[in-house]
Amino acid sequence: MAILRAARLAGETCQPRASMRALAATLRASASPSTSSRLHLESWDRLRVVAALDTVFMHFTGDHAFFGWGLPLFLLLSVALGVSKPQAPSTARFLERRIPRILLPWAFWAVVFVGLRALSCWMSGLPPFGWLEPSMLFYGPRIHLWFLPFILVAGLAAHAAHRAVGTSKIAPVVALGLAGLAVLLAPAFGVSEWPYAQWIFSLPAIPLGFVLGRALAFERSLPRLRLLLATLLLAFVGLGVIAWGVDEGSGVYAFRHAGGFGLLALATWLPNRADPYTRRLTPLMLGVYILHPAVYGWIVKPAMCLVEVNDVRWLRVALAFPATMLLVWVLRKTWLKRFL
Template identity: 30%
Template sequence: MAMTAPQDYYRRSIDLARIAAALGIVWAHAHAPGRIVGYVALSLFLVLTGFLAVQSLQRSKGRFTWLARVQRIAFPWLFWSLFFIAVDSATADTPRPLLSDPWSLLVGSTIHLWFLPFVMLASLLVPLLVHLVQTPRALVVACAGLVLISPPLLWAQAFVPMPVPLPQWGYALPPFIYGILAAIGHRQGNALLPLGTAALISAITFAGAPMFWAVQMLLAAVLFEVLWRVELRNQAVAALGKLAFGIYLVHPFFMLVTYKLFGGGVNAAFAALLIFAMSLVATWVLRQVPGLRRVV
């Protein structure tokens, strides 16, 4: 039984959520006041990635082309890996040795690129879960499974020494799967079940590790549901949403530019906003250049 997409399934508030998540990640990486919001921003980014992947599957009427998705993600990953290698070679006193760690093949040339190989592999779960979770009962079973796997993954990424990118992937998998199940729940008219699942996961995780990151799943889920219900008609929001992915990819370069211009003592909030603004403009420019649109 294939799910059908209601006409109002896509909402511009999703684009607002995407650009807000990108800003939150930049804010955290710039060590701006309240940088702890970066946990929620990253989790929201992952929820949206899973949610939008289901949308993509629905637009293709069930013909999920995983290899096409891999190619779409692999090209930016390779491009930005080479770009940051060049930047590192040009600016670092001692450039990092290439491929000194085999795990770096699952990251790229700079740590924030871990997100792209993760999405390439995790996208395999999208058609699998959409195929398996087609009834309310199946959604209950899937949510129960997410409750079972999420706290151990979240505890492990915080407390178990692991090579990069395994801690990042352990942190990312629960909200990514949540995004998939939230999309399925919305289509079944049952958004509360995934939301309750997020609450239970956060409660269990917090009981074992009473820290802010332990409740990131619930906070991201609530923020997503709130934004989902916001009615927006402004075309500018949709345009901004398309820039979120590029902002995430390019912002480390503009962090370097900002600190070169203003020094390490620059006001962190000012730096975060400047980095975000430059990354936004750069992404927009790249999207206007034939051939470079694919990298952002």
């Protein structure tokens, strides 16, 4: 119908050149579908909240709320969505989008936290910057900030692979094998110091996130995407079992990454409908990740100590998580929104 309307326009108008250009544009649009569209999965947005809750629970209690699947969820989503378009953007365009979203908030809050800790040291009679270490350039003045520069590098690595292989359907299969190999080899590094141990743990998420993103790019039909992700999950679980059999230390890596991938695959079977709560909560999760230790240390912990309930671990999360969401929501109403 669009072609017929364009042809009719070409016959009726008194400007034949403009009409022919309109007809040609319509024909091109009809002949080649958009290469930039992809499925938007509302359930994946909800999993961001689950990931944030699991991470906060771990930081405040030493245990996980969801079996430690929160960190892999964050990693897989970030890497996958960066390579989920059929055609890779230019590297300049990729960085133009990622740096304001990831590196700029990291740099801003790193400066804020350095300033606050320096002030605290000075008020206590200690050297204001005596605690700084050169290695903090790689993760920041608070250990949990390691995630942001890492995910920028991880996303850039996946983007480079996307640029190199284009629309090849063999590349995700190779990447799946690399993810299994990373699960097997990661424990061999023997690193236990934070945040370096977290970097090593997160390495399998780069190829696995690439697999997830390319699956999303190839399949725009939700039923076929469900089956594809289920197949990929079973294949990765098989690789994880093999790695676990070779080295028992690989079991935790395989379990947590497979769990994160499994939640994403399972979520595609839920109704893909938007709801007002997810739309409001999801944009807060980056700010929650950045600010939750500060909110707990400066607000929640003093209040809990005051009423002598600081040893109730679950209560730390029950108070700090919504308090941080509220603070982030307020700050996002100001000029600080660009850093959250």
